């Protein structure tokens with residue numbers, strides 16, 4: 203049974219009205235970035251790009267977790283899978299991401315024990331059922347996913363599971379927004395902020411970023427009406443010239459966010475500097491495992507040798523993730539690189555901009 | 565990938581909820597959310613409920629939105 207009123211957020215009359223409103227308030231050319239990969243997919247699926255006036259350009263941002271994972275980390279997951287007695291438990295999206303030498307999928311075909319799970323809790327269960335094996339979970343994602351992995355680690359500790367490990371490549375969104383703002387080549391007039399990262403960090407999570415840069419920011423839900431409303435609010439802010447941090451997803455996002463999830467996340471993790479594909483190292487933008495969970499830290503437990511990381515040749519994912527290039531401007535797009543035979547992570551992940559273009563762009 | 569559709573809680577058992585998303589039943593942990601009751605709608609991410617949708621808030625924001633888009637008259641909204 204669908205939630206009451208959900209249909210109304212898909213109402214095409216209401217969408218049309220919002221588009222009219224956007225057309226009325228648009229003034230000059232606007233470049234808006236949808237930070238989140240799920241937004242990219244929703245925008246394509248609902249055909250939002252095609253109904254917006256030409257003056258509004260939507261750019262896909264660094265919010266596809268698999269896409270922004272650095273090649274070194276992908277290589278680490280692959281190396282871990284080669285250790286005897288290790289079971290890799292992972293979200294499905296990571297399987298086909300090409301590392302420097304192989305991918306998890308290729309390793310699985312070679313007989314490594316790599317299992318797809320739906321939740322970090324499933325990985326804990328696998329560890330409990332396989333006491334003679336070491337279960338490693340590659341932690342990929344943002345503030346939405348980090349508390350779920352933290353909760354799984356807390357459970358594993360309580361259960362005294364000595365064979366459950368996480369390799370954290372978790373990342374934080376506000377420091378990435380800061381990094382984008384400081385890049386010369388990146389030109390953005392406003393941000394459509396991710397819905398479910400915001401469920402956790404709340405409107406407050408962006409306040410320091412907003413105070414520093416004073417750029418229009420609106421948190422958006424995932425239905426067509428939500429996204430159009432966020433765009434209308436951004437266009438309105440840009441017209442009045444008064445930037446604001448606003449919330450267009452009130453039914454899911456509060457000012458303070460999910461405090462309990464924040465606490466659980468910060469009990470297990472602490473901010474560290476990490477590298478992002480396409481952006482480079484961003485200070486305090488990653489989540490490292492704290493000392494009191496070191497027994498479950500795969501990075502501390504396993505000594506792995508990594509190849510010199512090499513990004514896929516000719517792949518423009520890096521620039522696509524910061525909005526300076528579109529998939530259509532990658533020479534490999536569609537002729538060499540397809541979802542069946544992906545060259546880079548932006549074509550692998552269902553949330554990747556290249557995969558979204560491939561599926562929906564005619 | 566974020567599951568955008570809110571799910572209805574149909575059963576709660578030892579910190580786990582059975583949720584219903586458009587007829588498909590799944591399990592979700594309640595470790596990250598307090599006070600969830602059967603019949604309520606939650607947002608689920610990677611096997612965890614992360615937010616409880618407040619019906620009243622949802623309805624109010626929808627009404628504000630419609631008013632802002634200047635579309636529906638009051639009578640229709642109230643039904």
Ligand code: SF4
Nearest residue numbers: 517518532539546556
């Ligand atoms: S189309 Fe393929 S090669 Fe080109 S940027 Fe996208 S993922 Fe990389």
